[in-house]
Amino acid sequence: MRIAWRAAAALGVSGVAVGALVGSQYSPSAFVWPRVAPGAAAGSYAAIAMCEAASRGAGEGGGGGGGGEGGSGGGEAIIISGKKVSEEIRDEIRVQTDKLKREHGVTPGLAVVLVGNRTDSATYVRAKKAMAESVGFLSVDCAFDENASQQEVLDCVHALNEDPRVHAILVQLPLPAHIDEHKIVSAVRVDKDVDGFSTDNIGNLALRGGKPPLAVPCTPAGCVELLQRSGIDVRGKEAVVLGRSNIVGMPVALLLQSMDATVTVCHSRTRNIQEHIARADVVIAALGKAEFVRGEWLKPGCVVIDVGINSKPDPTAKRGYRLVGDVHYESAARVAGWITPVPGGVGPMTIVMLMRNTLNLCRHSLGLERLPLRRAPTHKGR
Helix, strand or coil, X not given: CHHHHHXXXXXXXXXCCCCCCCCXXXXXXXXCCCECXXXXXXXCCXXXXXXXXXXXXXHHHXXXXXXXXXXXXXXXXXXXXXXXXXXXXXXXXXXXXXXXXXHHCCCCEEEEEEECCCHHHHHHHXXXXXXXXXXXXXXEEEEECCXXXXXXXHHHHHHHHHCCCCCEEEECCCXXXXXXXHHHHHXXXXXXXXXXXXXXXXXXXXXXXXXXXXXXXXXXXXXXXXXXXXXXXXXXXXXXXXXXXXXXXXXXHHHHHHCCCXXXXXXXXXXCHHHHHHHCCEEEECCCCCCCEXXXXXXXXXXXXXXXXXXXXXXXXXXXXXXXXXXXXXXXXXXXXXXXXXXXXXXXXXXXXXXXXXXXXXXXXXXXXXXXXCCCCCCCCC
16 A cells, blocks of 8 residues: 555656746846645655744744744644645646637647556546546546557647647556656646656756746645745755755755755765754755654744655554555644644645646746746745
8 A cells, every 4th residue: 555655646747837936037136935835745856844933923924824923843743734725726727728819819738648547547537537527627538558659749739839728738647567657747738737847947056047947846836835835034044954866855955946046965875854844944854654753853833844655554544554654743733833743744836836737838838927826935034
């Protein structure tokens, strides 16, 4: 069961796309965040923690947890609700989609390529299709049998590249063993790369200055939205990223650097990881280990965004197991100022960021300005 959840989490991230990194500029000054507070995470990869002065209090950010106690680390942390934030973004996407239809006569189109009969992949595809339809997108399904040839799948991707109705292409991973995933994914045109994993998009994400990437991997982008809409400013903060995956760890580290955080990346070969975490204002736990980060390791008053999803045996649970993140929630919530639970935090953000990325790719095809991933700070002195 643990393996199944890991696979599902990977699918939800690697096969999913993320809201385009927007704003007319891609520079550190463009990436500033505010502060509020809603909830949980999923996807076996990351947790973000950031320290804030207790004197600023939760009330500044406006949501999710009362009074000025939230940032002190002296009681229960404010819950950051990914479910709530994802619903807000979904509604915003629906409004912008209606506007595109009304003013330009264009409907954003998302195509999903599914090969094989994996239950977890089919579940994710159904969820994406339902979300696409709920925001008014055109949804194009390209389903193949497990034994489909690589050339058949390639031909499908090439056809979608040339289809003017389709603005975003998602290849659901993993593909069957006889198909070269890299070759298929690389065949997706960069202006339709809804995952944001193409070399062009990742390269532009890494560069300072120049043009922004058309898309950013969706779990990192979802984390950005949670922090931003929680009013959290990471400028000048110490950030520790636990994990260096292409899916989460690496893109999150780049995003935090672009936000003027000082970033340390730790991994399975790093010594004294606890020492790095203890001095960090921001911790991103992306190792995929159930309840790896303990509350006593954290800097008091930090913000924890746990993107991990793992199954843990629990005979008292109806299914005999329960879901936990990469952070030990109970102990962390007593130390952190803000925290996302599992499930309910980053997990709900993944698909909605895919939708926003699709919307932005559609706007890009029309020569329209993309919707920004970040806002300027809303609080004085930030």
